[in-house]
Amino acid sequence: MAYSLITLEQTKSPISEAYRALRTNVQFTSVDSETQKIMITSSGPREGKSHTVANLAVSIAQSGKSVLIIDADLRNPTQHKLFGLDNGEGLSVSLVQDQDYRKYIRETAVPGVMVLPGGPVPPNPAELVGSKRMKRMIEEVSEQFDMVLIDTPPIIAVTDAAILAQEVDGVILVLASGEVNKGYAQKAKDVLDKLGVKILGAVLNKVDLKTNEYYYYYYNSSDDSKKKYKRHKDR
Ligand SMILES: Nc1ncnc2c1ncn2[C@@H]1O[C@H](COP(=O)(O)OP(=O)(O)OP(=O)(O)O)[C@@H](O)[C@H]1O
Numbered sequence: 001m002a003y004s005l006i007t008l009e010q011t012k013s014p015i016s017e018a019y020r021a022l023r024t025n026v027q028f029t030s031v032d033s034e035t036q037k038i039m040i041t042s043s044g045p046r047e048g049k050s051h052t053v054a055n056l057a058v059s060i061a062q063s064g065k066s067v068l069i070i071d072a073d074l075r076n077p078t079q080h081k082l083f084g085l086d087n088g089e090g091l092s093v094s095l096v097q098d099q100d101y102r103k104y105i106r107e108t109a110v111p112g113v114m115v116l117p118g119g120p121v122p123p124n125p126a127e128l129v130g131s132k133r134m135k136r137m138i139e140e141v142s143e144q145f146d147m148v149l150i151d152t153p154p155i156i157a158v159t160d161a162a163i164l165a166q167e168v169d170g171v172i173l174v175l176a177s178g179e180v181n182k183g184y185a186q187k188a189k190d191v192l193d194k195l196g197v198k199i200l201g202a203v204l205n206k207v208d209l210k211t212n213e214y215y216y217y218y219y220n221s222s223d224d225s226k227k228k229y230k231r232h233k234d235r
Pocket residue numbers: 002003004042044045046047048049050051052073076078152153154205206207
């Protein structure tokens with residue numbers, strides 16, 4: 001099976017369990033600070049940001065909450081593919097044409113998960129995601145949904161994610177196991193630290209299940225403890 005909405009297709013798998021652990025942690029950190037608007041990013045491309053957003057959203061919805069995914073990776077919108085939606089219109093169109101974003105929010109096959117697709121790739125993504133309209137929209141939707149998850153491009157290469165990070169309650173950094181360059185990962189963290197953004201945690205993704213053990217790490221920056229959530233021996 002292609003790695004996609006595993007939380008939907010294989011609810012009992014260790015990976016789905018790992019997403020539930022991530023959900024619990026995100027909800028746990030929200031007790032004090034009402035973490036509700038969360039941005040997901042990574043240092044480099046293809047580390048698994050979009051899949052993390054989609055599976056975390058499904059997992060949150062499975063716990064009975066409403067979730068809106070905003071696909072703010074206007075350079076490479078992906079959420080519509082994961083949920084089988086049309087991307088002819090979406091966030092980019094609503095921002096460029098000053099249209100009401102609400103008419104582009106789509107229901108998905110997963111009860112509780114709504115998606116605002118990225119829409120056609122615009123020439124000026126950073127300008128659009130940094131616009132006042134975008135800021136206003138994020139504020140508004142946070143009152144309508146229990147949780148808002150924002151998918152973004154890699155934070156080092158372009159400014160979009162750094163701009164958006166300032167509009168959310170916290171950020172999750174996705175790191176691709178074995179692929180991520182340590183220096184880049186540190187740089188991503190430095191960028192967020194400099195902006196004063198709260199890093200809710202880091203997800204170590206793409207751990208090779210064929211090797212002896214599979215670990216899912218969630219690093220909770222608020223209590224400085226590294227928790228190992230899943231240890232799955234090779235069968
Ligand atoms: N845990 C995983 N195990 C195996 N493959 C994965 C995993 N997570 C993601 N992938 C694969 O890695 C690729 C990139 O995933 P995804 O699109 O989620 O990454 P991304 O960080 O959003 O990429 P981009 O920077 O292009 O937006 C996809 O082909 C996806 O199927």
